[in-house]
Amino acid sequence: MSALTVERLTKSFGKHVVLRGVDLEVAEHEVIALIGASGSGKSTLLRCINLLEAIDDGRIFLGDREITGARDVNAVRRRIGIVFQSFNLFPHMNVMRNVTLAPRDVLGLSKPEAETRAVDLLERFGLADKRLEFPDRLSGGQQQRVAIVRALAMRPELMLFDEVTSALDPELVAEVLQVIGELAEGGMTMVLATHEMSFARDIANRVCFLDEGRILEVGTPEEIFTRPREARTQQFLERIIKARRL
Amino acid sequence: MRKRILLLASLVAALAAIGAFASAQHAAARVVASVASCPTVKAGQLTIGTDNPAYPPWYAGGTHGSKWKINDPSTGKGYESAVAYAIAAKLGYARTKVSWTYVPFNKAFAPGSKSFDFDINQISYTPARAKVVTFSKSYYDVNQAIVVNKGTKIASVRSIAGLRSYKLGAQLGTTSYQFIKSRIKPSQTPSVPSSNAAAVLLLKNKQIDGLVVDLPTAFYVTAAQVPNSKILGQFENTAGQTTDHFGVVLQKGNPLAACVNKAITTLRANGTLKKLQQTWLAKATGAPILK
Amino acid sequence: MAGESDRRADLEVDRARGSRLVSSLRSGGDSRRSVAIALLSTVVFFVAVGVAITHAPGWPEVRSQFFDWGEFKATFPEVARAFLLNVKIFSIAEVLILAFALFLAVLRSLPGPVFFPLRMLAIVYADLFRGIPTILVIAMLGFGAPALGLSYIPKSVTFWGIVSLVLIYSAYVSEVYRAGIESIHPSQEAAARSLGLSHGQTLRRVILPQAVRRVIPPLLNDFIGLQKDTALVGTLGAIEAFQQSQIDTNATFNFTAYLSAAVLFVAITIPLARFTDWLILRDRRRRVAGGTA
Numbered sequence: 001m002s003a004l005t006v007e008r009l010t011k012s013f014g015k016h017v018v019l020r021g022v023d024l025e026v027a028e029h030e031v032i033a034l035i036g037a038s039g040s041g042k043s044t045l046l047r048c049i050n051l052l053e054a055i056d057d058g059r060i061f062l063g064d065r066e067i068t069g070a071r072d073v074n075a076v077r078r079r080i081g082i083v084f085q086s087f088n089l090f091p092h093m094n095v096m097r098n099v100t101l102a103p104r105d106v107l108g109l110s111k112p113e114a115e116t117r118a119v120d121l122l123e124r125f126g127l128a129d130k131r132l133e134f135p136d137r138l139s140g141g142q143q144q145r146v147a148i149v150r151a152l153a154m155r156p157e158l159m160l161f162d163e164v165t166s167a168l169d170p171e172l173v174a175e176v177l178q179v180i181g182e183l184a185e186g187g188m189t190m191v192l193a194t195h196e197m198s199f200a201r202d203i204a205n206r207v208c209f210l211d212e213g214r215i216l217e218v219g220t221p222e223e224i225f226t227r228p229r230e231a232r233t234q235q236f237l238e239r240i241i242k243a244r245r246l
Numbered sequence: 247m248r249k250r251i252l253l254l255a256s257l258v259a260a261l262a263a264i265g266a267f268a269s270a271q272h273a274a275a276r277v278v279a280s281v282a283s284c285p286t287v288k289a290g291q292l293t294i295g296t297d298n299p300a301y302p303p304w305y306a307g308g309t310h311g312s313k314w315k316i317n318d319p320s321t322g323k324g325y326e327s328a329v330a331y332a333i334a335a336k337l338g339y340a341r342t343k344v345s346w347t348y349v350p351f352n353k354a355f356a357p358g359s360k361s362f363d364f365d366i367n368q369i370s371y372t373p374a375r376a377k378v379v380t381f382s383k384s385y386y387d388v389n390q391a392i393v394v395n396k397g398t399k400i401a402s403v404r405s406i407a408g409l410r411s412y413k414l415g416a417q418l419g420t421t422s423y424q425f426i427k428s429r430i431k432p433s434q435t436p437s438v439p440s441s442n443a444a445a446v447l448l449l450k451n452k453q454i455d456g457l458v459v460d461l462p463t464a465f466y467v468t469a470a471q472v473p474n475s476k477i478l479g480q481f482e483n484t485a486g487q488t489t490d491h492f493g494v495v496l497q498k499g500n501p502l503a504a505c506v507n508k509a510i511t512t513l514r515a516n517g518t519l520k521k522l523q524q525t526w527l528a529k530a531t532g533a534p535i536l537k
Numbered sequence: 538m539a540g541e542s543d544r545r546a547d548l549e550v551d552r553a554r555g556s557r558l559v560s561s562l563r564s565g566g567d568s569r570r571s572v573a574i575a576l577l578s579t580v581v582f583f584v585a586v587g588v589a590i591t592h593a594p595g596w597p598e599v600r601s602q603f604f605d606w607g608e609f610k611a612t613f614p615e616v617a618r619a620f621l622l623n624v625k626i627f628s629i630a631e632v633l634i635l636a637f638a639l640f641l642a643v644l645r646s647l648p649g650p651v652f653f654p655l656r657m658l659a660i661v662y663a664d665l666f667r668g669i670p671t672i673l674v675i676a677m678l679g680f681g682a683p684a685l686g687l688s689y690i691p692k693s694v695t696f697w698g699i700v701s702l703v704l705i706y707s708a709y710v711s712e713v714y715r716a717g718i719e720s721i722h723p724s725q726e727a728a729a730r731s732l733g734l735s736h737g738q739t740l741r742r743v744i745l746p747q748a749v750r751r752v753i754p755p756l757l758n759d760f761i762g763l764q765k766d767t768a769l770v771g772t773l774g775a776i777e778a779f780q781q782s783q784i785d786t787n788a789t790f791n792f793t794a795y796l797s798a799a800v801l802f803v804a805i806t807i808p809l810a811r812f813t814d815w816l817i818l819r820d821r822r823r824r825v826a827g828g829t830a
Contacts, residue, residue, distance in 0.1 A: 050731055078733035088728035092746050101742060102732035147728075154732060355790035357598045378602065378790035415774055419787035437694070437774030438784060444680070448774055451683040453692045 001064050003028045003158055003189040004049065009058035011041075011048055018044045020213040021058065026158075026191060031184045033200035033221070034193040036210035037236060042193035043085075045210070046160045049191070050080045063157065078106060081151030082160040085167050087143040089135040089150070095122070096131040099150045107154065114153075121149045125179050141172030145179050152183075159183065161192040197240055201225055209233045284337060284505040286363045292339040294319070294330050295349030295362030301442065302466045303526050304368060319346045325462070325526035326366050329385050332518055333494075336509035351419050354495050355379050363502055364494040368460065370421040371493045380503045383510045384491035385519060390425045391464040391480040391533055393449065393457045393472065400455040401478065406430055406536055413437065415454035417445045421490055422458040429481065430458075446471045462527050479536035601791075608793035612785045616797040619781035623767040624805075626695065626777070630702045630767075631760055637703060638710035639749075643740060645715055659711070666708035672769050675701040679773040698770030706763050713755045717748035750820045757813045761806055768798075778802070 004026040011019040018041045026032050034042045047053045049060060051073050059068045067076045090098050099121070100114035109117070122128045125145050135143055144164055151159065161180065165173045177199050184190060184203045194200055200207055201221040209217045209224060209232075217230045228234050287293050296305075299315035307321035308314070319327045322341070334344045347362050354365045355378050370388065371381045392409070394400045400412050409430050415437035416422035426436050437454050439445045442463075449457045450472050459467060461480050468475045483489045496503045513519050590596060645659040666674070679697040682690055691697070721744050729739040749756075771780030778798040785794035 047727075052727055052731060074730075074733050074735050077731055080731075082731045084724065084728065086724055088724045090725065090728070090743055090747075092750070102734060105738050105742065106733040150732070351787070356792075357602045358595055372788065374789035374791070418780065418783055423784060424788060435776055438771075438776055438780055439774035440772040440780070440783070444676075444772060444774065447680045447684070448694075451680060451692065453680075453683050453694065454774070 001028075002026055002061075003030070003063065004191070005059075005061040006045075006049065007059045007061075009045070009048060009060065010056045011044055011053060012056055018213050019048070019055075022210075022213070022215055024208065024215065026189060028189055029187045030189055030205045031203055032191045033204035033207045034191065034210055035195075035197070035200060035207060035224075035236075040210040041213045042210055043162050046082065046162050046191065046193055049160060050077055050082050052082075074106070078154055079157045080160060081154060081156035081158070082162065083144070083147050083151055083164050085163045087135070087140070087147045087167075089143055089147055091135050094132050094134050095127070095138075095146050098135070098146060099131075099153050102150070103153050117153055118149070121152055122146075125149060125182075139172060140168045141175045144168065144172075144176045148176075148179055148183075157189065159188050159190045161190065161194070163193050163195060165194070165196055197225065209236065211236070284502055285500075286502065287361065288345075290343065292334050292337065292344045293347055293362045294334070294344060295347050295354070295360075295365040296326070296367045297351055298348045299442075300324070300327075301463065302470070303462050306526070313348070314346075320344075323526075325386070325522055326368070328522045328526065329513070329519070330366050330494075332513055332522070333506060333509045336512055337505055360497045363500075364496045364506060366494045368420075368463070368492055369495050371491055372421070378498060380496045380498050380500055381493035382496065382503060382506045383514075384489070384493055385510055385513075386492045386523070386527075387483070388421075388490040388492060389461045389480045389483065390422055390458055390490070391461040392478045392536070393459065393464050393467050393475050394455065394478045395449065395452060395472070396474050396476050398452070398455065401476070403478065404536070406481070409456065409536075412455035413453075414456045414458060415439065415445055415448050416458045417442050420459070422460065425481070425490075426458050449475065461533065464533070477533040480533040481536055603792045604796065605791060605793045608789065608791050609797055612782065612794040613797045613800075616778050616781050616785070616794060617801060619776050620778040620798070620801045622695070622775060622777040623764065623779075626699055626702070626767040626770060627760075627764045630699050630706070631763060633699075633703045634706045634710055634763070635756075638707040639714055639745070641707060641711035642714035642718060645711065646718060646740070648736065663708045663711055666705050667712075669705075671701070671705050671766055672772065674705055675769050675773065679770075694773035695770065695775050698767070698773060698775065702763060702766060702770075706759060706766075710756065710759050713752050713759065714748065716755075717752035718744055720751055721747050753813055753816055753820075757809065761809070764805065765802060 002025045004024070006022055006024040009019050009022040009024075010017070022041075022045060024032070024045075034045065036042055044053065048055050051067065051070065055068065059066055061067065062076065062079060070076050089095075090101070093101065096115065096118055099118040100109075100111070103109045103114040103117060104111065119128060119131065122131055125148070127142065127145055127149065130138060130142060130146070135146070138146065148164075164180075165176050168176065173196070177196065180190075180192070180199075181203055192200070192204070204221050206218060207221050207224040208215045209228075209230070211230075211232050217224065217228060217233050224233065225237065228237060296319055298313070300317045300319050302317060303324060304326040305317035305319050305321075305324035306327070307317060307323040309318040309321070312318045317324060317327075319330070322328060322331050331341060331344065334341075349362055349365050349367070351367065351369075354360075354367065354369060355375065364382070366385075369375075369381075371384070375381070392414075400409070403409055403412075406429065410432050411434075412432065413434045413436070414426050414430065414432050416426055418438050418440045423436065423438055426432065437448055439448060445457055445459075446467060448454045449467075456478065457467065461477075464477045464480075468477055494506060496506065510519075593599075641659050641662065644655050645663075647655055675698055678701045679694045682697055683692045725743055725747070726739055729743040730736075734742065767777060768779035771777045771783070774780075776784070778801055779795075782794035782798040786792050
């Protein structure tokens with residue numbers, strides 16, 4: 001049984017077709033990297049998976065249960081964690097409150113339970129001393145790590161990362177990538193949309209190249225980055241290499 | 247630097263010019279006032295002001311399509327309309343030379359020159375008011391009265407003391423409110439609505455128990471405005487106090503006042519005022535007196 | 538904040554460079570002279586206006602009828618006492634308005650076709666009560682409701698005055714809330730919903746706390762408008778400050794009583810405005826976090 005199965009996923013925004021029948025299967029503990037040009041549909045795919053966007057056609061399964069058209073959307077979203085490019089921390093709450101909000105209101109944890117869980121996670125990722133700070137006092141890297149902790153506090157089955165380092169200054173990227181790497185090592189099932197090719201190569205089990213709404217090519221990092229089969233994949237990688245990002 | 251000196255100089259010049267202009271205005275105003283001995287706002291015409299609507303029994307006879315609601319002052323019917331034309335006649339103005347103008351109550355005593363020669367609108371004389379405008383002699387001595395709904399508890403009250411526990415009301419701007427405060431002294435804050443229409447509604451809806459108005463108005467209220475109401479009683483003007491009376495209002499210091507007073511004195515002496523009161527205010531004597 | 542710290546540093550350098558440039562163009566003495574000229578010309582202007590007014594032919598009359606100190610002293614105590622009714626009215630009304638308007642704004646934001654009738658209701662309500670002049674609503678409810686003759690309907694004009702003001706101002710304030718809600722970036726809602734929070738929980742915990750803080754200035758504006766509109770209840774007969782000043786004015790034909798009422802209204806506005814400024818300053822830090830557009 002896969003952790004996540006996506007069948008023939010189709011999504012349009014008005015007349016603009018963004019996803020044209022995407023198929024994807026993610027095994028438990030697997031790390032999938034989604035690469036592709038802007039506008040290829042990476043973000044949209046992730047947002048469809050956690051039901052933020054309604055899909056036009058296709059099916060999605062989380063574990064063995066279909067979640068497309070689920071009546072209790074909130075219950076589904078509890079099982080999936082997502083971290084966005086812009087950190088989306090709640091600015092009117094401090095770090096602790098940001099992290100404990102959902103465990104308390106959604107999972108029904110008591111305040112001490114939620115806070116213990118939060119402190120554990122924050123300590124694990126070196127943020128324990130920031131727990132009473134407000135987001136505007138944190139650096140971008142710290143905010144993004146808090147966003148990851150916030151998602152993890154819900155103990156999701158699956159984590160989605162939507163280009164989480166693209167908005168960060170280069171020197172702050174590493175600390176975030178380290179957190180994600182640790183999660184991967186810990187066995188978390190993850191789907192990452194990313195531009196960080198070397199990182200993808202290091203931690204992904206498989207890499208999917210998205211092109212114009214379709215998964216054009218799938219393979220191990222080595223296959224994709226050194227021996228891409230499709231021409232468009234090659235073109236894309238060449239552009240990346242030229243920009244010296246690989 | 248030179249530019250700045252120039253700027254300052256022009257500002258000072260402007261100041262001087264404004265000052266000169268202002269004092270020239272002042273001088274001009276003084277000249278206008280000293281023309282005729284019975285001067286009017288518009289030469290050859292007498293302009294009389296009153297409020298709209300013009301209520302009975304002070305005015306009567308409506309003209310269809312007129313801007314005057316309920317009654318048209320120019321019909322000569324109704325006590326105040328009749329008195330106004332009588333005064334005009336004594337001043338030498340025929341009916342055709344009299345024009346009426348709408349003057350809301352507040353405008354009668356607002357500062358600045360008036361658009362009317364005199365305003366006749368059930369305005370009671372008070373010493374404080376007389377500091378701001380000139381009142382003529384009385385053309386009607388007023389008694390206050392109280393109107394209640396038939397069949398209510400207040401309808402069985404027979405004395406002023408008995409009224410004290412009820413919610414009373416009087417229209418804003420009338421001496422009726424002063425009367426409530428100084429003579430009746432009720433325990434509940436009285437209601438003081440802005441218009442006659444509002445006052446009448448409050449009584450009709452039983453939002454107040456009793457409405458204090460002058461006696462002639464009380465008759466109109468019971469006759470036409472509040473069905474199933476009655477005049478509980480009238481109140482005497484207390485001895486030693488200036489009789490509550492209506493006067494016409496003129497601009498302070500208007501020399502026309504002397505002419506108007508002469509007219510009123512004549513009308514009183516030759517019985518015209520009494521006759522007009524009998525014609526238009528006959529009913530206004532029958533209510534019991536509350537002490 | 539992330540790259541902001543770099544950008545901020547750059548800005549500082551530019552600013553420093555810029556101001557060094559500007560100050561090298563003027564010497565210290567020059568700028569002092571400009572300030573002096575500005576002050577002087579302002580004073581001259583107001584003195585000129587003052588002179589023009591006080592030398593107008595009607596001025597003595599206007600002054601004694603509008604600005605008489607003796608009259609002010611005489612009318613102020615009673616007008617102040619009547620003002621307590623205004624305070625009572627707007628205090629009760631404002632609490633109800635803030636709550637009811639929030640309810641309307643939330644109604645308006647309910648998503649999905651099943652809630653369409655409720656959204657429609659909220660829209661019609663807001664259009665209706667923003668359209669009808671306040672004095673009309675007060676008159677219709679203040680006289681109309683008791684006129685129905687039903688025994689359980691209160692007859693007090695103060696009661697109906699409060700009800701009218703609540704109905705009307707809730708329409709305006711709900712639009713203010715709505716503007717606040719819509720100004721919150723959709724990524725906030727996305728983040729909250731992604732954590733599994735329901736629409737209601739998202740509104741309550743994430744959107745509304747931010748939205749309401751953002752609209753404190755316009756909320757205050759509407760509150761000040763409400764305070765002044767309490768004077769309309771006087772037309773129904775309740776003796777609030779404006780009605781009392783009308784009573785005094787009509788008794789003496791002197792308008793200074795209006796000044797007494799005006800002074801009281803301004804007196805409560807000023808501390809309220811300063812309090813709001815303080816609220817805004819205190820919340821500034823929590824209004825925008827990193828990375829959200």
